[in-house]
Amino acid sequence: MKLTTRGRYAVTAMLDLALNGDKGPISLAAISQRQDISLSYLEQLFAKLRKNDLVASVRGPGGGYRLSRCREQINVADIISAVNESTDSTSCQGKGDCQKGEACLTHHLWDGLSHQIHDFLSGISLGSLTEQNEVRRVSERQISAAEETVVNAEALNL
Amino acid sequence: MKLTTRGRYAVTAMLDLALNGDKGPISLAAISQRQDISLSYLEQLFAKLRKNDLVASVRGPGGGYRLSRCREQINVADIISAVNESTDSTSCQGKGDCQKGEACLTHHLWDGLSHQIHDFLSGISLGSLTEQNEVRRVSERQISAAEETVVNAEALNL
DNA sequence: TGTTTACCCGACTAAAAAGCTTGGTTATTT
C-alpha cells in the first residue's frame, strides 16, 4: 500500500467531515482552514472521493460535502485507495510479472505486506476514530482556533 | 514506514546475497545481472547498507560483499530502514508536531500503522525468506538465466 | 433576476524524490 501525504490529507479531511458534519454539509473552505490543507488540493482529493462514492456534494450557498454513508461504514483503507487508486506494495500491482514477465524474488513478501497493511487500515472506521479521546481533544483545539481567527478578522473590520 | 522501490531493491539484493553468498563474496555486478538492478544504483544502496553494518565488503578481484551477520539475524525492517533512513508513516517522524507544533488529527493513526508495519517486517529474516519454496524456485530460475547469458556471450566470442 | 456561494474541472508549474549515469580513485589479486 502506498502511504504518502496524499492519503494522510484525505483521511484527515474525511475525519474532519465525520467530526463536524452532523449538522449539514461542510464546505471545503472550512476544512481547508481547520486542517491546513490548500483548498484546491482538497478539491482534487474530493473529486476522487466523490467518484468512489465516499462523499456526496451539495452545491450552492450553505453547501459542501457530507459522508455518503454513516461513519462506521467508511474505513481508512477505502479512503486511501480512493485517492491513490492503488493499494499494494508490489511493483507489479499483484500481478506477479515484476521481472521480465515472472515474479521477482520478493514478490510474495510484498504481497503479504500489502495484505497486512490493508487489513489493519480496513479495520479502522471513521466512526472508531471519532471516538478516540486524542482525536476529540485535537478536534476541539482546531475548532476554537478557527473561531478565534473569525473573531480576529471581525476586530480588523474585514 | 516508507515503502518504495528503493527498499524493495535493497531487500531483493540482500536476499540475493543470502541465497548465493555461501562460497565467498558476491560482486555487485553479479547481483545487478541476476536481479535487473543498475550497478551504480546498487553501489549507492550498498554504501548505506555498509554504513548500517548489514554487509561487509572485500575489495579487489574476487571481492564483493557478504552479509555481516548470519542471515537469521538480519530482518527486512533493518534493510529498509538502512536505505531509507526513516521508518514511520507520520509526517513529523513520530514527534507529534505535525500541525503548527501540535499533533494533527490522525497522528495516532499513522503512529499505530508504523508500528504495525515495522513489527511485521522485523519478524521476517533473510534466513526465513531463503527457506520459502517460492523464493528458491525463482532464485534457481535466475541463476540458470544468468548462466545462459554467459554461454551466449562466449558463443559470440566476447 | 441577479448575485453569491461553493462545487467542478482541466491544464499548468514548482519542487522534491527516485532512479540512474558518468567519471573518476583506491585496494587487492594475478
Add this chain to the structure above:
DNA sequence: AAATAACCAAGCTTTTTAGTCGGGTAAACA
C-alpha cells in the same frame, strides 16, 4: 603492471507530489 571490483561524488532524467490558476456550472436566496 594489468585487471578487477569496491568506493565515491556530481549531476542528470523521469516521475510523483503538492499546489496554483482560471475558468466554468448548479443551487440558494435576497
